[in-house]
Amino acid sequence: MLDYDIIVVGGGHAGCEAALAAARMGATVLLLTLGWESIADMPCNPSLGGPGKAQIIREIDALGGEMARNIDDAYLQIRLLNTGKGPAVHSLRAQADKDAYQARMREILDAEENLAVEVSHVEEILVSREGQVRGVETREGKVYLAPTVILATGTYLGGRVFIGDVSYSSGPHGQPASTGLTKILRNLRLELARFKTGTSPRIARASINFRNTKQQPGHILPFGFSFETHGTRGDQVLCYLTYTTRKTHDIIKANLSKAPLYTGAITGRGPRYCPSIETKVMEFPDRERHQVFLEPETRAGEIVYLGGLSTSLPLDTQREIVHSVPGLEDAEIVRPGYAIEYDCLVPTEISPWLEVKKVPGLFTAGQINGTSGYEEAASQGLMAGINAVLKLRGREPFVLGRSEAYIGVLIDDLVTKGTKEPYRMMTSRVEYRLTLRQDNADLRLTDKGFALGLVPEERYEMFSKRRRQIQDELARLKTTIVPGDAATTRHLEEIGTMPVQSQTSLGDLLSRPEVSYQSLAAIDKDRVKLPEDVTLVVEIELKYAGYIRKQMSQIERTQRLETRRIPRSIEYSLIHGLSREAREKLTAVDPRSLGQAARISGVTPADIVALVAYLETGSHRRKQDSGDADGI
């Protein structure tokens, strides 16, 4: 008799979503964490969302995950970014009260019926002789058995912190590192990589001269991250913006010999999109200043995070740097910035449903898979939790396509291409972002979440109502003909658009850039009051119909390759005409479809043609009939 269905190792954003999803689907789950204080911790920026990430949070919400509701309950400030651009890239971002965020998540975990949380240091993954995962063993020698284990260990795996010439074994936030697990993964013959990330110094709020900085207020919006949220909080707090100075840059240049990034002490690869201040100054010598964001970590507390000032220079240099920034002349550093190196899996070791290919039953999620970011981690946790349960039930894995969700792009990128630096989601990675918007995440995914048993009945009804409202309103606008009377014409001129010819619908009018849903209210007599989140989707669908159509045809074009499955039994070594590199890569990645195969770097169109020829001609049977006529 096994102790649990699923054991989740790690209580960060990935671990929490994994444990909750599995428990909500009815599995018995044990979550093992290094300490309650690391549950849903934000050891770097105390913020969630932003381009690419907001879409992921909305998708997590549509699939029945927790992150969106949790941040809606715990933010200090919320903003809608990219409003000057197209609707596809409008992105929410929130500053979190990180204490409140953690506290609520702990409560949610606590309240979940099928879920137990224990504080323990896992040192061993138990694997049967057949290579199937059996459970875990803690440092104290305690054994927990389960047929599936989800590793969500974050940057703790072989973690090493660097501050100037000081370096020591550690997880983030002074938590202990986990060294045993690295060895275990190696013993399982898994390929590992060493990545690096970094964080900024924290300073005391009372020591900031705010008058030398620029205020950044939050926004009042008709929605939040979760589709259950219908507005923003009134008690938002301010963030502040300031800039580095020439003096800052001089200090950095003078102290470069003490920077572990430049002395060669750090070998792990860091993310290009999130460089340390020393990297920014050295790589962009022409820039006279760099932004520094002052972000409070909690509502009541004293600690302020310095966004944009990530560094691993020695503490006294950090102090000099901080003091050279306007507003921070007298700032007191309460925690220095540092760089952290950690081990992670080469993600091509895992399948599109996040199971380690060489170890059935072992799933991985979050930073261990080479990603960076709370949202990226949470989404993988959710998918790993779902797929662990599906595996226990002998069901088909749940995999999202690149044309279905940001989460689909994220995981497909990881398992197909691998990553050479900590992987962060960006909208530019997403081919079909006009159809994968934050405003329609529920329309894309709620049905799936409901079918999985993750979206409760009540929530599904709410969703169905919204979907019906959107569909009805779209249909109404497309079929309502704009009257040609004088009053209408006058109104159209007033809102700065051309009068209509005959048979123009309200929908047609809305496709004009200068016309908004709101501005048509006066001539739209049959309009009923609808929630803003409904009219938002309606307006986008009509206004960008032309571009959406283009995108849909782009998606269709790729579907032939995407839907063409590659049999699991395929042996690439037997296929005539594949290059050696293609053979190796295809064998390692083991793609599910021709589309996925075509995305593997090093696999050329010629290789794909060879593969198509092989699959089409049913030549898996070739081996038998070859060699019969070779004699001369």
Added chain:
Amino acid sequence: MSKDRETIAAISTPLGEGAIGIVRVSGSLAFAIANKVFRDPSGQRQRELKPWGVRYGSIVDCETGEHVDEALAVAMPAPHSFTREDVVEFSCHGGVAVLTRVLETVIKCGARLAEPGEFTKRAFLAGRIDLSQAEAVIDVIRAKTDSARRLALANLRGELSTRVGRIRDNVLVLLAHIEASIDFPDEDIGVLEVKDMTERAQESVSELNELVRTGMSSRVYRDGVSVVLAGRPNVGKSSLFNALVGKMRAIVTDIPGTTRDVIDDWTTIKGVPIRLVDTAGMRKTRDLIEKLGVEAANQQAEEADLVVAVIDGSRPICDEDRDMLLQVMDKSGVVAVNKCDLESEVEEGSLIPHAGDKRILRMSAKTGEGINELEQALADLAVAEITGACENPVMANLRQLEALENAMRSMEESAHALSNSVSPDLAAIDMYEALFWLDQITGRSASEDLMEKIFSEFCIGK
């Protein structure tokens, strides 16, 4: 057995030319087939083939034992052959009839006739050649002129890819700016202004336009220049046609309107391949068949690259002449004043206002006088037509041209959107579309359509 595994055979040298023709057999049965059909010179005993050895012998019908031809045979065992399969090549006598008989014999013994391009397809699938090379192979085969061959060879080295690559880079830079502004909205990263983006997008449009234009003209290289003979009936168009083509092709009579439909033929004038088109005379007629011929003539004159406007020099210029000259006014070409062996009734001065930019040449198709000058003038014009204004022509086949045009259209749409204040992230959708098409040219992205399209282009025998 699957289609791709069958042993295929084809005549792999041009039909009707050369003293020697080659029948190539590729596939697992190639050697077995050779053992059945290839005998010693006496035709009595089986002739063993040795890898890489050239053997002299005879080809014998494996059913009837009949002697088909004497031949040299070369065996190339897999994987050291063009297709990386077992290959046997029979060098036979070059006549069509003999080669066809050899091919039939080989097919009787178990090979099947290769589809167009199938050898190249197999070579490609075997990783022997890459995509752009495969396409260049087609072009080399199809090239009708030395210049075309040079261009196709340049393509093999990647001329087209290089230029497409430059445009692609430009689009990528634009996209990088757009994407950076989206993904890092509150960082002042110095993104291009929309106005500059629009300009850059328009630059790409003009570069693509240039490429399409030079690609178009490269088709002239490959396919030659079409020259239409225009003129009212009985001015001697058909005689000129015959003088240029060098054989009696058009029926020449004294009766006006003898040539009732369009006759065309390939010829080489001063080394330039030219499709010469003879037409029914352009005149008003009640004869229905002739009327159709006249319409076709007008159409031909419209579509041809060059025109030879033929005038009967022995008669005064009439309205029909003037109508015809007016109709071809904008076309580049020559005004040929024919029948200069007879007494001249045409003043050059009276022709000039009707000739447009065309040179006026006097000649006689009958005596051959002035024909050389006409040929020289046509060759010069054809070369000008071929090179056009393009300094660096590239070779583009139909598939590549279509992709270039699609890319250009998408970039136009993105530039249009940007100049109309559409958000750059939406204009980016068109830029990605353009990238898709550019990648189709360089073979960076795989799609089945692409493959199908490419392979249907291959010609038989190589």
